[in-house]
Amino acid sequence: MRIVILNPYFYPYFGGTEKVLYEVYRRLSSKYEIYALVSAHDGRERLEEIDGIKVYRLKSKTISLPGAPMGYQFMPDLINKIKELRGDLYHLNNRYQYTLSHVKAIKKTGRFMMTIHNALPKGIDLKTDTAGLIYDLLFGVRMMRSADHLTAVSEYTLRSTIPMDLWYKSEVIQNGVETSRFKKLDEDKAIEIIKEELNIDIDPSKKLYIMSNGRLVEQKGHKYLIEAMHILKKDGGNDRLDLIIVGRGKLKDKYERLIAKLGLKDSVSIISRQISEDALNAIYSISKVYVMPSLYEPSGMALMEALAVGIPSIASKVGGMPEIMKDDGLYVKPRSSTEIADAIRKLISSYDVYLEKAKNASKRICRYNNWDRIADMYDNAIKKALDI
Numbered sequence: 001m002r003i004v005i006l007n008p009y010f011y012p013y014f015g016g017t018e019k020v021l022y023e024v025y026r027r028l029s030s031k032y033e034i035y036a037l038v039s040a041h042d043g044r045e046r047l048e049e050i051d052g053i054k055v056y057r058l059k060s061k062t063i064s065l066p067g068a069p070m071g072y073q074f075m076p077d078l079i080n081k082i083k084e085l086r087g088d089l090y091h092l093n094n095r096y097q098y099t100l101s102h103v104k105a106i107k108k109t110g111r112f113m114m115t116i117h118n119a120l121p122k123g124i125d126l127k128t129d130t131a132g133l134i135y136d137l138l139f140g141v142r143m144m145r146s147a148d149h150l151t152a153v154s155e156y157t158l159r160s161t162i163p164m165d166l167w168y169k170s171e172v173i174q175n176g177v178e179t180s181r182f183k184k185l186d187e188d189k190a191i192e193i194i195k196e197e198l199n200i201d202i203d204p205s206k207k208l209y210i211m212s213n214g215r216l217v218e219q220k221g222h223k224y225l226i227e228a229m230h231i232l233k234k235d236g237g238n239d240r241l242d243l244i245i246v247g248r249g250k251l252k253d254k255y256e257r258l259i260a261k262l263g264l265k266d267s268v269s270i271i272s273r274q275i276s277e278d279a280l281n282a283i284y285s286i287s288k289v290y291v292m293p294s295l296y297e298p299s300g301m302a303l304m305e306a307l308a309v310g311i312p313s314i315a316s317k318v319g320g321m322p323e324i325m326k327d328d329g330l331y332v333k334p335r336s337s338t339e340i341a342d343a344i345r346k347l348i349s350s351y352d353v354y355l356e357k358a359k360n361a362s363k364r365i366c367r368y369n370n371w372d373r374i375a376d377m378y379d380n381a382i383k384k385a386l387d388i
Contacts (some may be wrong), residue, residue: 003028003382004087004110005036005163008073008097010055013041015215016301020153020175020219020374026051027375031234032382037081039073071095079105086110089386092147093117095140096132098339103146113385114147115173119157119298119319123334124219136161149385151301151378154320173381174323175301176374179366181277182308185285198271205243205284210344211287211311213280213302214294216249218274221293221316227256227337228293230262232344241344243268244283246275289347295334297321304369307361312354314343325356326363329354 003025009015011022025034029052036053039060040046046057056080062071082090082105090106090323092098092114106112121132144150144162150170152158162170185193191202202209210229214220222245232238245255245268252272271283284290290306290313297303297319304324306313315321317331325331330347332339347354 001031001089001386002033002035002081002085002087004085004090005034005038005053005093006082006090006102006106007036007093008039008060009041009077010036010038010057011050016175016299019301020115021093021146022051022053023176023178023371024375026052026252027371028379028382029053031379035085037075037078037085038192039075041073062153078102078198082106083109087114089382091115091382092143095143095374096135096255098143100139100142103143107146110388111148112146113149113151113381114143116150116152116157116161118143118161118296119152119154119296120161121286121289121296122160123318124296128219141333147385148387149381151193151381154323156320156323157298165312166364166367169384171381173374173377174369175299175304176319176369176371177301177304177308177365178277179308179370182281182284184310185282187286190282191279193279194286197276197279200269202286204288206240208240208289208348209287210241210243210289210291211246211283211306212243212291212293213246213306216245216247216251216255216270218251219294219296220247221295221334222247222251222255222299223258224335224337225291225293226258226262226264226268226342228291228344229264229268231337231341233264233267235341241267244287245270246280246283280305284311287311288351289314289344291340291344292316292321293332293334293340294318294321300324304365307358308365310355310358310362312347312358313361314340314347324365325361326364328357328364 009018034053036055040057045059048055058075061074064071087110089111121129151173229243290311291314292303294316298339300321308337313329316334330343332343
């Protein structure tokens with residue numbers, strides 16, 4: 001049985017969707033013949049095999065779209081390759097990168113499954129929210145109607161994005177965590193990894209580290225977290241607080257100017273290079289507080305990773321994040337620097353209470369969101385799409 005994955009990017013590029021596809025399909029590669037059709041965004045067209053997945057990196061051109069968090073990857077040979085591979089099932093991800101012509105080619109060749117990783121945009125900004133709505137009205141919903149089976153990464157994403165009359169062929173499959181990797185490290189080991197890979201001096205005995213992880217784009221809300229740090233520093237008594245933001249994106253320079261303007265250069269740092277998951281886990285492990293101040297978040301994979309490690313966490317009450325954290329952390333309104341600062345104070349002042357909540361969340365995440373279980377759920381979804 002041949003499955004063809006459609007997504008603009010694939011491992012080693014690691015956004016949330018790419019991590020899902022890599023972790024799920026490397027586990028299913030012993031059961032199915034897996035191909036991935038993705039862009040050669042680095043300019044090198046090639047066929048390679050990665051953990052049992054045959055990856056075609058196709059000639060592509062990046063087209064910048066106003067207001068979009070990432071460019072559109074135009075792949076002129078994609079339709080021909082869809083027809084050539086003759087898959088039994090095509091699994092389409094990131095609907096905004098595809099057209100009805102792609103869906104037509106798929107339907108002439110095999111069955112069609114679609115995963116909704118991105119909920120209908122809401123709360124980002126007027127331009128992005130409107131563009132997302134128009135796209136779905138013109139194209140996205142028609143794609144969903146053509147699909148033999150639909151999955152969504154959260155209940156929120158399903159209900160806000162998939163029309164109600166299509167729920168009969170839809171289901172929620174949350175994202176997962178590599179629980180063998182994202183787990184609390186001994187402090188000395190974590191410091192050693194950070195020093196070796198990132199050449200950053202970390203001293204948890206002198207500093208209380210707050211962490212956030214996500215692309216440096218508007219929807220992740222880092223601006224409000226930086227402003228919250230300014231509030232906390234201005235109030236005094238918070239000299240030990242340091243903020244580490246891990247992420248890459250177009251707003252890096254803007255955020256660094258904001259940090260300088262607010263006088264936070266000594267207490268806020270941005271790690272904007274590609275780092276290993278071992279280094280990422282080490283940063284989680286030395287952090288006392290995790291904050292995810294997103295304006296829009298269909299699922300919240302980074303929040304899931306932080307909770308798996310057992311970090312007391314704060315998140316905006318948006319999208320699918322309440323489905324992940326439940327009552328095991330603190331919620332804030334999006335775009336509220338004041339609420340973020342208040343939540344950080346509250347969490348630190350009652351730290352043992354929230355540490356216990358984080359431990360409960362870690363147990364739940366490790367049980368229900370490990371990749372082996374998530375891969376089994378996708379396997380069942382594939383069988384539904386194939387009607388077997």
